[in-house]
Amino acid sequence: MPLRSDWSHRNCSIARGLDILGxxxxxxxxxxxxxxxxxxxxxxxxxxxxxxxxxxxxxxxxxxxxxxxxxxxxxxxxxxxxxxxxxGEDTLPVLNAVSIWAEKHMPAPADRAHMDVVHSGCGQRTTSADTCTACGARLTAATTSWHSRTRSDQPIQLSTAAADGAAA
Ligand SMILES: [Zn+2]
Missing domain, CATH: 1.10.10.10 (Winged helix-like DNA-binding domain superfamily/Winged helix DNA-binding domain)
Incomplete structure (x- = not known):
């Protein structure tokens, strides 16, 4: 029978992910x-x-x-x-999920404290972390915008991973 410390750490991918993302x-x-x-x-x-x-x-x-x-x-x-x-770009659905969950369950202190996850392709807000709930397209950083009202009036297109050879 595994010890608690086993399943709570290396034997669970959620716990392993939280080593970085927690x-x-x-x-x-x-x-x-x-x-x-x-x-x-x-x-x-x-x-x-x-x-x-x-x-x-x-x-x-x-x-x-x-x-x-x-x-x-x-x-x-x-x-x-x-x-x-x-x-790093693969963390996008994690961040999307945190925001979508918070919009559903954590009251915003002000109207401008809301943030929407937007599919750039159709321009609609999504309530799923990795798929556009309006048109069904898969979300990537290249096709996703975040609309944080504290930052801008319009959604901001997200950055993607640096192209090969761009890093110094
Ligand atoms: Zn869409």
Whole structure:
């Protein structure tokens, strides 16, 4: 008979996934990168988080293979931003599910605190994490937008995994 510590950890894929995805800051960092906000200072401002916390989460997500660093030039000096890997992009249904569940069960403190998961192809809101409930299409980052009213009037098309060779 398995011990509690067996089924509660390595023998259960939910528990294994939570090794990475169970950390709230990790999911919020992924949210920012999906929103196209992968630069440290901008993420820090949006998340209102200490440098040390953000640095630790970014390092953990890079080590786990969900994010990678990519060089960019801000006109003054070379800098680095964080982009999704295919493994990171695969977390999209997890984030969609968290948002859809929260919209159903966690009251928003204000109208603008709502967020919709939108299928870009048909423009409709979906209430399923991986399939458009309006037209039946499978949702990928390339075909999904998030409409967070605290961010924009219109849905924002999500970032996808960096193309091969784009990472530096
Ligand atoms: Zn659709």
């Amino acid at each position: 950390d709230p800051w990790a999911l919020l960092v992924l949210r920012e990168v999906f929103f196209g906000n992968g630069r440290f200072d901008a993420m820090k401002a949006r998340l209102e988080v200490a440098d040390s916390v953000l640095t630790k989460r970014l390092g953990g997500l890079v080590d786990a293979g969900l994010l990678e660093k990519r060089a960019y030039d801000d006109g003054r000096r070379p800098r680095q931003e964080y982009v999704l890997t295919p493994k």
